[in-house]
Amino acid sequence: MTEQKTYHGSCHCGAVSYEAKSAPIDKAMSCNCSMCARKGTLLAFIPASDFTLKSGADALTDYQFNKHVLHHVFCRTCGVTSFVRGATPDGREMIALNVRCLDEVDPDTLAISRFDGKSV
Numbered sequence: 001m002t003e004q005k006t007y008h009g010s011c012h013c014g015a016v017s018y019e020a021k022s023a024p025i026d027k028a029m030s031c032n033c034s035m036c037a038r039k040g041t042l043l044a045f046i047p048a049s050d051f052t053l054k055s056g057a058d059a060l061t062d063y064q065f066n067k068h069v070l071h072h073v074f075c076r077t078c079g080v081t082s083f084v085r086g087a088t089p090d091g092r093e094m095i096a097l098n099v100r101c102l103d104e105v106d107p108d109t110l111a112i113s114r115f116d117g118k119s120v
């Protein structure tokens, strides 16, 4: 079993903060959908059960588009999307972390893979 690490993420102003358990994050996904292409989000996926929102539930604004599968939540004060709520095709809840918002991750050291979100 892979060892789990605890990561700490937050938006820019700090209203939204969370803890996430994940296998060590050494890669991330760059998505070309109309949302991520504009934001430059780099994603790493974990099950929703490994995600704990510490603060900011009332600071999040939800934004949905296309098939409304993903909840592109962002902080209503600073506008930062520090994570995305979604589900796998078989219906399990998952979280896409924006690894750019994690304290313990240096995005410049990650292997980046491409995700063709535009075609989903």
Ligand SMILES: [Zn+2]
Pocket (backbone or CB within 6 Å): 011, 012, 013, 014, 015, 016, 075, 076, 077, 078, 079, 080
């Ligand atoms: Zn904020």
